[in-house]
Amino acid sequence: MELSTAFTELLGVRHPIVLAPMGGSAGGALASAVSRGGGLGMLGAGMGDRDWLARELPVMAGVEEPWGVGFLSWATGAGAVEQALEYGPRAVMLSFGDPSPFVERVRAAGAAVIIQATDLEEARQAVDLGADIIVAQGTESGGHGARRGRSTLPFVPVVVDLAAPVPVLAAGGIADGRGVAAALALGAAGALIGTRFQATAEALADPSVTEAIVRGRGQDTERNSVLDIARGSRWPAKYTARTLGHPYLDRWRGREAELSASAAAQQDYRADVARGAVPPLPVWAGEAVDLVTDMPPAADLVAALATQAVEALARAGRR
Template sequence: MALTTAFTKSLGVRHPIVLAPMGGSAGGALAAAVSEGGGLGMVAGGRSGREWLGRELELAAGLTDRPWGIGFLSWEVDLDTVAWALEHRPAAVLLSFGDPTPFADRIRDAGARLMVQVTTLDEARQALDAGADFVVAQGGEAGGHGGLRATLPFVPAVADLAAPTPVLAAGGIADGRGLAAVLALGAAGAVMGTRFQVSQEALVAPELVKRLLAAGSEDTERNRVLDIARGAPWPAHYTARTLRNAVIDRWRGREEELRHDATAQQTYREAAQGGDLDIVPIWAGEALDLITETCSATDLVTEIAERAEHALASAGRS
């Protein structure tokens, strides 16, 4: 049974699986590997600058002739950067965390599909008003920044609101069972981050991969502490799910105190400059319990799709 959806037909991909454009992890090699596997690989536009991004976009384009895309933070990116990135001819652009309206026409005029990630129903309405081709309903189980809605009830609510615009699900999805579940909820596919963060092509240090593989869902926590400590200008209503650490434990519930403690912030930043994994953010979602090994992202896409097909075919059987 092939998993053919409105998403796979529109993008011309084999499987309804999208790589989340994770900052620090999703470079050109990982995006290409996911696309080669039949999904849609995404390069993280993020906050790395044009030199890094240009190199990674060229790498993705050089490693695959299949569709791939770019992800940007709507609150941070400017129109000139989006226009420049579109010259690399991505098949899709995913905008997250902010108003997509200023960029929507430019993206569609370039022939790319507009994907907008949302964390509330109001954001979903804004995405539809902007003309999104796909709405990504992100649940709070996701690693990194996001909102508080749980994936299971949020996805069908967005699907009902957005119809006939296809919806993709994100947050806590790491295997074929998760993909099958969100398809049953009315999604046209799934966006996965943490599962691909430990794949062989991800831009992740081996020691960080070890920590992710050794951790579980209960080791993660949504927090603002680390953004405040490192001076990250993220909008305050988007918390970040990371592995818990001593810095979070110390400042949990004292975020406003930390915000006004310049000495504590400076001490943290000096300590974090060396990339100490005991204090820097390690983005991770609640699906960690399901992630026990690393492998090629290309093989992983195929495995997830096959297991989703099996899960859907066998659902309801005793």
């Protein structure tokens, strides 16, 4: 079953389903499986690690279906973007920070420009920059997002109205076909999905992370800056991250300024990671994590999400 939208027509994919370019999970195996399954697979290039790109980009070379790559605007460099463009991605997604240094180069290479917006200011900037597709990310999403963002349900239609006729993808709290159907009902042209795809056969995530996601509950997630501070991460203060529970959250919640000023505490964190007392990375997970109960092949998941979305829309129509 296929759902035709402005997004699927623009990029030539069968289903309005996009793999979120998650750093640490969305490598070549996962992105290629999503694309071959009829969605848009996106490599999670993150900060633009050139060695990582050199390893994962060649996996996409044999993929005939459209695929893309995503970068963190605040952290990547022009060289990494150029490296990715050499492989001919159909789309490049720019998230978190000012995307303007990269937009024209991406457009000149013939790739669609996807810009993620976590608030209306970012959405307006994406429109002004001529984005081909805009992602409206609600605060339910796993991983990083706006500290003072808005929930997906009210945020998406506002961005849809602001951006029209530019296609908008909904992101945040979508983990099954009912969520995809809801995104379409809000006026979005598709859904960008992260947490659900972390628990797939091809994801690069460590098995302990996948197990935690399958066992996780939405009420156990929270948006915080504690773990970025403890890790010495350079993420801009505007963005916090939704994760599952972590010992350092319980220890430092509400004491972020104290943690920032304590070199000893950050050293303790590194020591705890080294001896295995805490996981090497936080478990990024969105509020819809309850819906993740298995680890299917990614292509099968894309097909299931599309079928569920069609069925959900049909049920809504009958009612």
